[in-house]
Amino acid sequence: MKTNKDFIDFLSPHVNERRMGLLNKAIENRTRYMTVVLEDIYQPHNASAVLRTCDCFGVQDIHIIENTNKYKINPTVVRGASKWIDLIKFNTQENNTLFAINTLKKHGYRIIATTPHTNDVELQDFDVTKGKFALFFGSEMPGLSKLMLDNADEYLKIPMYGFTESFNISVSASIILHHLRLQLQTHKIDWQLTQDEKELILIDWIKKNIKHPENYIKTFYG
Protein backbone atom coordinates (compact mmCIF):
# COMPACT_ATOMS: atom_id res chain seq x y z
CA MET A 1 0.00 0.00 0.00
CA LYS A 2 1.26 3.44 -0.90
CA THR A 3 1.81 5.72 2.11
CA ASN A 4 1.81 9.49 2.44
CA LYS A 5 5.56 9.25 2.90
CA ASP A 6 5.80 7.51 -0.48
CA PHE A 7 3.75 10.27 -2.06
CA ILE A 8 6.04 12.94 -0.56
CA ASP A 9 9.11 11.11 -1.87
CA PHE A 10 7.44 10.96 -5.28
CA LEU A 11 6.55 14.67 -5.33
CA SER A 12 9.65 16.20 -3.70
CA PRO A 13 11.98 15.99 -6.73
CA HIS A 14 9.55 18.23 -8.60
CA VAL A 15 9.97 21.07 -6.11
CA ASN A 16 12.94 23.43 -6.25
CA GLU A 17 15.57 22.02 -3.85
CA ARG A 18 16.01 25.18 -1.79
CA ARG A 19 12.24 25.48 -1.53
CA MET A 20 11.88 21.86 -0.45
CA GLY A 21 14.47 22.51 2.26
CA LEU A 22 12.37 25.42 3.51
CA LEU A 23 9.20 23.29 3.60
CA ASN A 24 10.97 20.51 5.50
CA LYS A 25 12.35 22.98 8.01
CA ALA A 26 9.05 24.81 8.49
CA ILE A 27 7.09 21.59 9.09
CA GLU A 28 9.42 20.64 11.96
CA ASN A 29 8.58 23.97 13.58
CA ARG A 30 4.80 23.73 13.26
CA THR A 31 2.64 23.20 16.31
CA ARG A 32 -0.95 22.52 17.29
CA TYR A 33 -0.10 22.56 20.99
CA MET A 34 -0.76 26.30 20.86
CA THR A 35 -3.57 27.56 18.67
CA VAL A 36 -5.23 30.90 17.96
CA VAL A 37 -8.90 31.84 17.85
CA LEU A 38 -10.10 35.18 16.48
CA GLU A 39 -13.57 36.24 17.60
CA ASP A 40 -15.35 38.71 15.33
CA ILE A 41 -12.30 40.59 14.09
CA TYR A 42 -13.79 42.88 11.50
CA GLN A 43 -10.65 44.76 10.44
CA PRO A 44 -9.12 42.63 7.71
CA HIS A 45 -5.61 44.10 8.13
CA ASN A 46 -5.62 43.07 11.79
CA ALA A 47 -6.69 39.52 11.04
CA SER A 48 -4.15 39.33 8.26
CA ALA A 49 -1.36 40.55 10.56
CA VAL A 50 -2.24 37.90 13.13
CA LEU A 51 -2.11 35.18 10.46
CA ARG A 52 1.37 36.32 9.45
CA THR A 53 2.47 36.21 13.08
CA CYS A 54 1.05 32.71 13.48
CA ASP A 55 3.06 31.56 10.49
CA CYS A 56 6.23 33.15 11.89
CA PHE A 57 5.89 31.37 15.21
CA GLY A 58 4.80 28.08 13.74
CA VAL A 59 1.15 28.09 14.79
CA GLN A 60 -0.55 25.82 12.24
CA ASP A 61 -4.25 26.34 13.02
CA ILE A 62 -6.20 29.59 13.21
CA HIS A 63 -9.84 29.47 14.17
CA ILE A 64 -12.05 32.26 12.97
CA ILE A 65 -15.37 32.95 14.64
CA GLU A 66 -17.79 35.06 12.60
CA ASN A 67 -20.95 35.73 14.57
CA THR A 68 -22.44 38.43 12.41
CA ASN A 69 -22.29 39.21 8.74
CA LYS A 70 -21.00 42.65 9.40
CA TYR A 71 -17.96 41.13 11.07
CA LYS A 72 -17.14 38.86 8.17
CA ILE A 73 -13.49 38.79 7.30
CA ASN A 74 -12.52 39.88 3.84
CA PRO A 75 -11.40 36.60 2.25
CA THR A 76 -9.19 38.30 -0.33
CA VAL A 77 -7.07 39.90 2.37
CA VAL A 78 -6.72 36.74 4.41
CA ARG A 79 -5.90 34.46 1.50
CA GLY A 80 -2.29 35.43 0.90
CA ALA A 81 -1.27 35.11 4.52
CA SER A 82 -3.15 31.88 5.04
CA LYS A 83 -1.51 29.82 2.32
CA TRP A 84 0.67 27.93 4.81
CA ILE A 85 -1.68 27.68 7.76
CA ASP A 86 -4.99 25.97 8.32
CA LEU A 87 -7.99 28.27 8.67
CA ILE A 88 -10.92 26.77 10.52
CA LYS A 89 -14.04 28.91 10.26
CA PHE A 90 -16.98 28.92 12.64
CA ASN A 91 -19.83 30.72 10.92
CA THR A 92 -22.68 28.28 10.37
CA GLN A 93 -24.08 27.84 13.87
CA GLU A 94 -26.54 29.92 15.80
CA ASN A 95 -23.84 30.56 18.36
CA ASN A 96 -20.45 30.20 16.75
CA THR A 97 -18.48 31.28 19.80
CA LEU A 98 -19.92 28.57 22.01
CA PHE A 99 -19.55 26.01 19.24
CA ALA A 100 -15.87 26.93 18.79
CA ILE A 101 -15.21 26.73 22.52
CA ASN A 102 -16.91 23.36 22.84
CA THR A 103 -15.15 21.99 19.78
CA LEU A 104 -11.77 23.04 21.09
CA LYS A 105 -12.53 21.71 24.56
CA LYS A 106 -13.49 18.39 23.00
CA HIS A 107 -10.06 18.33 21.38
CA GLY A 108 -8.43 18.84 24.75
CA TYR A 109 -7.61 22.54 24.55
CA ARG A 110 -7.52 24.87 27.55
CA ILE A 111 -9.66 27.89 26.63
CA ILE A 112 -7.67 31.07 27.25
CA ALA A 113 -9.11 34.57 26.99
CA THR A 114 -6.35 37.06 26.27
CA THR A 115 -7.72 40.03 28.17
CA PRO A 116 -7.34 41.61 31.58
CA HIS A 117 -9.77 40.02 34.07
CA THR A 118 -10.09 39.66 37.82
CA ASN A 119 -8.67 36.15 37.62
CA ASP A 120 -5.98 36.77 35.02
CA VAL A 121 -2.36 35.68 35.06
CA GLU A 122 0.39 37.80 33.57
CA LEU A 123 1.97 36.41 30.45
CA GLN A 124 5.25 35.50 32.18
CA ASP A 125 3.35 33.40 34.73
CA PHE A 126 1.27 31.43 32.23
CA ASP A 127 1.99 27.72 32.64
CA VAL A 128 2.49 26.07 29.26
CA THR A 129 3.11 22.67 30.82
CA LYS A 130 -0.53 22.14 31.87
CA GLY A 131 -1.61 21.03 28.40
CA LYS A 132 -2.34 22.44 24.98
CA PHE A 133 -4.12 25.75 24.83
CA ALA A 134 -6.26 27.93 22.55
CA LEU A 135 -5.66 31.68 22.76
CA PHE A 136 -8.77 33.76 22.06
CA PHE A 137 -8.37 37.29 20.73
CA GLY A 138 -11.16 39.83 20.24
CA SER A 139 -11.33 43.17 18.50
CA GLU A 140 -9.71 46.13 20.19
CA MET A 141 -13.29 47.33 20.62
CA PRO A 142 -15.53 45.83 21.94
CA GLY A 143 -13.11 43.03 22.88
CA LEU A 144 -14.02 39.41 23.53
CA SER A 145 -17.72 38.69 24.01
CA LYS A 146 -19.22 38.18 27.47
CA LEU A 147 -20.15 34.65 26.41
CA MET A 148 -16.52 33.91 25.56
CA LEU A 149 -15.30 35.38 28.86
CA ASP A 150 -17.90 33.40 30.82
CA ASN A 151 -16.76 30.17 29.21
CA ALA A 152 -12.99 30.67 29.39
CA ASP A 153 -10.87 28.40 31.57
CA GLU A 154 -8.13 30.98 32.10
CA TYR A 155 -7.39 34.64 31.48
CA LEU A 156 -4.10 36.00 30.28
CA LYS A 157 -2.81 39.56 30.10
CA ILE A 158 0.32 41.30 28.96
CA PRO A 159 1.82 43.32 31.81
CA MET A 160 1.93 47.02 30.99
CA TYR A 161 3.75 49.65 32.97
CA GLY A 162 2.84 52.99 31.39
CA PHE A 163 -0.12 55.17 30.54
CA THR A 164 -1.31 53.36 27.43
CA GLU A 165 -4.03 50.89 28.29
CA SER A 166 -3.93 48.40 25.47
CA PHE A 167 -2.17 47.12 22.40
CA ASN A 168 -3.82 46.50 19.09
CA ILE A 169 -4.57 42.86 18.38
CA SER A 170 -1.65 42.21 16.03
CA VAL A 171 0.82 43.55 18.59
CA SER A 172 -0.82 41.59 21.43
CA ALA A 173 -0.83 38.38 19.46
CA SER A 174 2.81 38.82 18.47
CA ILE A 175 4.01 39.42 22.01
CA ILE A 176 2.02 36.48 23.36
CA LEU A 177 2.92 34.00 20.61
CA HIS A 178 6.60 34.90 20.70
CA HIS A 179 6.74 34.49 24.47
CA LEU A 180 4.79 31.24 24.67
CA ARG A 181 6.62 29.71 21.72
CA LEU A 182 9.85 30.29 23.63
CA GLN A 183 8.27 28.75 26.74
CA LEU A 184 7.31 25.63 24.79
CA GLN A 185 10.94 25.21 23.79
CA THR A 186 12.30 26.03 27.24
CA HIS A 187 10.07 23.49 28.95
CA LYS A 188 10.89 20.81 26.42
CA ILE A 189 7.24 20.15 25.84
CA ASP A 190 6.20 17.76 23.09
CA TRP A 191 4.74 20.59 20.99
CA GLN A 192 5.54 19.27 17.53
CA LEU A 193 3.04 17.78 15.12
CA THR A 194 2.71 14.03 14.91
CA GLN A 195 4.38 12.29 11.97
CA ASP A 196 0.94 11.82 10.34
CA GLU A 197 0.08 15.49 10.70
CA LYS A 198 3.45 16.55 9.32
CA GLU A 199 3.02 14.38 6.23
CA LEU A 200 -0.50 15.60 5.48
CA ILE A 201 0.46 19.26 5.76
CA LEU A 202 3.66 18.73 3.80
CA ILE A 203 1.68 17.18 0.94
CA ASP A 204 -0.62 20.19 0.98
CA TRP A 205 2.36 22.57 0.89
CA ILE A 206 4.12 20.65 -1.86
CA LYS A 207 1.00 20.74 -4.00
CA LYS A 208 1.05 24.53 -3.69
CA ASN A 209 4.59 24.55 -5.02
CA ILE A 210 3.86 22.43 -8.10
CA LYS A 211 1.99 23.37 -11.23
CA HIS A 212 -0.94 21.05 -12.01
CA PRO A 213 -0.56 18.81 -8.93
CA GLU A 214 -3.59 16.81 -10.08
CA ASN A 215 -1.44 15.27 -12.85
CA TYR A 216 1.06 13.98 -10.31
CA ILE A 217 -1.71 12.59 -8.14
CA LYS A 218 -3.07 10.68 -11.15
CA THR A 219 0.36 9.27 -12.02
CA PHE A 220 1.14 8.27 -8.46
CA TYR A 221 -2.11 6.60 -7.60
CA GLY A 222 -2.43 5.20 -11.12
Added chain:
Amino acid sequence: MKTNKDFIDFLSPHVNERRMGLLNKAIENRTRYMTVVLEDIYQPHNASAVLRTCDCFGVQDIHIIENTNKYKINPTVVRGASKWIDLIKFNTQENNTLFAINTLKKHGYRIIATTPHTNDVELQDFDVTKGKFALFFGSEMPGLSKLMLDNADEYLKIPMYGFTESFNISVSASIILHHLRLQLQTHKIDWQLTQDEKELILIDWIKKNIKHPENYIKTFYG
Protein backbone atom coordinates in the same frame (compact mmCIF):
# COMPACT_ATOMS: atom_id res chain seq x y z
CA MET B 1 17.18 75.65 49.38
CA LYS B 2 14.07 74.26 47.75
CA THR B 3 14.49 70.82 46.17
CA ASN B 4 12.68 69.11 43.33
CA LYS B 5 11.16 66.84 45.94
CA ASP B 6 9.73 69.90 47.70
CA PHE B 7 8.26 71.09 44.42
CA ILE B 8 6.63 67.71 43.83
CA ASP B 9 5.15 67.74 47.34
CA PHE B 10 3.84 71.22 46.66
CA LEU B 11 2.26 70.30 43.32
CA SER B 12 0.91 66.82 44.10
CA PRO B 13 -2.19 67.89 46.06
CA HIS B 14 -3.39 69.71 42.96
CA VAL B 15 -3.50 66.52 40.91
CA ASN B 16 -6.42 64.09 41.15
CA GLU B 17 -5.44 61.43 43.71
CA ARG B 18 -6.01 58.44 41.44
CA ARG B 19 -4.05 60.14 38.70
CA MET B 20 -1.18 60.96 41.05
CA GLY B 21 -1.07 57.29 42.04
CA LEU B 22 -0.74 56.36 38.38
CA LEU B 23 2.11 58.83 37.87
CA ASN B 24 3.96 57.55 40.94
CA LYS B 25 3.56 53.97 39.79
CA ALA B 26 4.60 54.68 36.20
CA ILE B 27 7.75 56.54 37.23
CA GLU B 28 8.96 53.51 39.22
CA ASN B 29 8.66 51.46 36.04
CA ARG B 30 10.53 53.84 33.74
CA THR B 31 13.98 52.96 32.43
CA ARG B 32 16.84 54.44 30.47
CA TYR B 33 18.82 51.21 30.65
CA MET B 34 17.05 50.20 27.46
CA THR B 35 16.37 52.86 24.86
CA VAL B 36 14.94 52.99 21.34
CA VAL B 37 16.26 54.70 18.22
CA LEU B 38 14.15 55.06 15.07
CA GLU B 39 16.11 55.71 11.89
CA ASP B 40 14.17 57.39 9.08
CA ILE B 41 10.77 55.95 9.82
CA TYR B 42 8.60 57.79 7.37
CA GLN B 43 5.27 56.14 8.13
CA PRO B 44 3.81 58.15 11.00
CA HIS B 45 1.49 55.36 12.16
CA ASN B 46 4.46 53.04 12.59
CA ALA B 47 6.44 55.57 14.61
CA SER B 48 3.39 56.32 16.68
CA ALA B 49 2.80 52.63 17.42
CA VAL B 50 6.41 52.22 18.56
CA LEU B 51 6.05 55.19 20.91
CA ARG B 52 2.96 53.62 22.47
CA THR B 53 4.84 50.37 22.94
CA CYS B 54 7.75 52.21 24.57
CA ASP B 55 5.34 53.80 27.03
CA CYS B 56 3.76 50.41 27.80
CA PHE B 57 7.10 48.82 28.62
CA GLY B 58 8.50 51.80 30.48
CA VAL B 59 11.08 52.99 27.94
CA GLN B 60 11.49 56.69 28.74
CA ASP B 61 13.64 57.91 25.84
CA ILE B 62 13.00 57.56 22.12
CA HIS B 63 15.60 58.86 19.71
CA ILE B 64 14.42 59.87 16.27
CA ILE B 65 16.88 60.17 13.41
CA GLU B 66 15.64 62.20 10.44
CA ASN B 67 18.20 62.17 7.67
CA THR B 68 16.04 63.52 4.88
CA ASN B 69 13.12 65.89 4.79
CA LYS B 70 11.01 63.39 3.01
CA TYR B 71 11.37 61.05 5.99
CA LYS B 72 10.28 63.65 8.52
CA ILE B 73 7.86 62.33 11.07
CA ASN B 74 4.47 63.95 11.23
CA PRO B 75 4.60 65.80 14.57
CA THR B 76 0.84 65.84 15.01
CA VAL B 77 0.68 62.06 14.95
CA VAL B 78 3.55 61.57 17.34
CA ARG B 79 2.46 64.20 19.85
CA GLY B 80 -0.34 62.30 21.55
CA ALA B 81 1.71 59.17 22.11
CA SER B 82 4.79 61.09 23.19
CA LYS B 83 3.27 63.03 26.05
CA TRP B 84 4.81 60.75 28.67
CA ILE B 85 8.12 59.90 27.03
CA ASP B 86 11.13 61.97 26.05
CA LEU B 87 11.64 62.43 22.32
CA ILE B 88 15.21 63.23 21.33
CA LYS B 89 15.47 64.28 17.69
CA PHE B 90 18.57 64.11 15.52
CA ASN B 91 17.92 66.23 12.45
CA THR B 92 20.38 69.15 12.44
CA GLN B 93 23.67 67.47 11.51
CA GLU B 94 25.06 66.56 8.15
CA ASN B 95 25.02 62.93 9.24
CA ASN B 96 22.38 62.43 11.89
CA THR B 97 22.79 58.66 12.11
CA LEU B 98 26.48 58.86 12.97
CA PHE B 99 25.85 61.73 15.36
CA ALA B 100 23.15 59.72 17.16
CA ILE B 101 25.38 56.65 17.40
CA ASN B 102 28.30 58.64 18.75
CA THR B 103 26.12 60.51 21.23
CA LEU B 104 24.64 57.29 22.56
CA LYS B 105 28.08 55.62 22.72
CA LYS B 106 29.37 58.60 24.71
CA HIS B 107 26.54 57.97 27.17
CA GLY B 108 27.63 54.37 27.54
CA TYR B 109 25.07 52.64 25.36
CA ARG B 110 25.74 49.45 23.40
CA ILE B 111 24.60 50.10 19.84
CA ILE B 112 22.24 47.33 18.74
CA ALA B 113 20.93 46.94 15.20
CA THR B 114 17.66 45.01 15.25
CA THR B 115 18.03 43.18 11.96
CA PRO B 116 19.22 39.82 10.71
CA HIS B 117 23.00 39.91 10.07
CA THR B 118 25.84 37.42 9.74
CA ASN B 119 26.88 38.19 13.33
CA ASP B 120 23.45 38.40 14.89
CA VAL B 121 22.18 36.83 18.09
CA GLU B 122 18.64 35.62 18.48
CA LEU B 123 16.50 37.64 20.85
CA GLN B 124 16.43 34.93 23.53
CA ASP B 125 20.26 34.87 23.60
CA PHE B 126 20.74 38.63 23.91
CA ASP B 127 22.66 39.38 27.11
CA VAL B 128 21.05 42.28 28.98
CA THR B 129 23.63 42.10 31.77
CA LYS B 130 26.47 43.50 29.67
CA GLY B 131 25.35 47.11 30.11
CA LYS B 132 22.69 49.49 28.90
CA PHE B 133 21.70 49.30 25.27
CA ALA B 134 20.13 51.29 22.45
CA LEU B 135 17.90 49.35 20.03
CA PHE B 136 17.93 50.74 16.48
CA PHE B 137 14.91 50.14 14.25
CA GLY B 138 14.68 51.04 10.56
CA SER B 139 11.80 51.12 8.13
CA GLU B 140 10.47 47.83 6.84
CA MET B 141 11.95 48.98 3.52
CA PRO B 142 14.79 49.83 3.02
CA GLY B 143 15.67 48.88 6.62
CA LEU B 144 18.54 50.30 8.68
CA SER B 145 21.17 52.23 6.70
CA LYS B 146 24.51 50.67 5.78
CA LEU B 147 26.20 53.33 7.89
CA MET B 148 24.16 52.27 10.91
CA LEU B 149 24.91 48.60 10.32
CA ASP B 150 28.63 49.32 9.89
CA ASN B 151 28.72 51.16 13.20
CA ALA B 152 26.62 48.78 15.31
CA ASP B 153 28.21 46.89 18.20
CA GLU B 154 25.75 44.00 18.04
CA TYR B 155 22.96 42.62 15.88
CA LEU B 156 19.73 41.22 17.16
CA LYS B 157 17.04 39.25 15.40
CA ILE B 158 13.71 37.73 16.28
CA PRO B 159 13.73 34.01 15.51
CA MET B 160 11.13 33.11 12.89
CA TYR B 161 10.05 29.62 11.97
CA GLY B 162 7.70 30.00 9.03
CA PHE B 163 7.46 31.37 5.53
CA THR B 164 6.99 35.04 6.37
CA GLU B 165 10.31 36.86 6.30
CA SER B 166 9.76 39.88 8.49
CA PHE B 167 7.48 41.69 10.90
CA ASN B 168 6.49 45.30 10.58
CA ILE B 169 8.39 47.65 12.85
CA SER B 170 5.68 48.07 15.48
CA VAL B 171 5.36 44.31 15.89
CA SER B 172 9.17 43.84 16.00
CA ALA B 173 9.60 46.57 18.58
CA SER B 174 6.82 45.16 20.73
CA ILE B 175 8.22 41.64 20.75
CA ILE B 176 11.74 42.86 21.50
CA LEU B 177 10.80 45.38 24.19
CA HIS B 178 8.47 42.95 25.95
CA HIS B 179 11.11 40.24 26.00
CA LEU B 180 14.01 42.42 27.10
CA ARG B 181 11.95 44.22 29.73
CA LEU B 182 11.24 40.81 31.26
CA GLN B 183 14.94 39.96 31.07
CA LEU B 184 15.85 43.15 32.93
CA GLN B 185 13.54 42.09 35.75
CA THR B 186 14.67 38.46 35.72
CA HIS B 187 18.35 39.39 35.95
CA LYS B 188 17.71 41.89 38.75
CA ILE B 189 19.56 44.56 36.86
CA ASP B 190 19.56 48.11 38.22
CA TRP B 191 17.40 49.35 35.34
CA GLN B 192 15.40 52.01 37.16
CA LEU B 193 15.90 55.75 36.82
CA THR B 194 17.98 57.56 39.44
CA GLN B 195 16.11 59.53 42.08
CA ASP B 196 17.07 62.78 40.31
CA GLU B 197 15.76 61.52 36.98
CA LYS B 198 12.52 60.33 38.54
CA GLU B 199 11.88 63.70 40.15
CA LEU B 200 12.54 65.71 36.99
CA ILE B 201 10.25 63.54 34.87
CA LEU B 202 7.58 63.47 37.56
CA ILE B 203 7.57 67.29 37.66
CA ASP B 204 7.14 67.32 33.91
CA TRP B 205 4.26 64.84 34.12
CA ILE B 206 2.55 66.68 36.97
CA LYS B 207 2.70 69.95 35.01
CA LYS B 208 0.85 68.21 32.20
CA ASN B 209 -1.89 67.27 34.66
CA ILE B 210 -2.41 70.78 36.03
CA LYS B 211 -4.04 73.78 34.40
CA HIS B 212 -1.75 76.83 34.24
CA PRO B 213 1.29 75.20 35.86
CA GLU B 214 3.19 78.49 35.45
CA ASN B 215 1.10 80.00 38.26
CA TYR B 216 2.21 77.24 40.63
CA ILE B 217 5.82 77.70 39.65
CA LYS B 218 5.57 81.41 40.43
CA THR B 219 3.97 80.77 43.81
CA PHE B 220 6.47 78.07 44.75
CA TYR B 221 9.64 79.85 43.77
CA GLY B 222 8.22 83.21 44.95
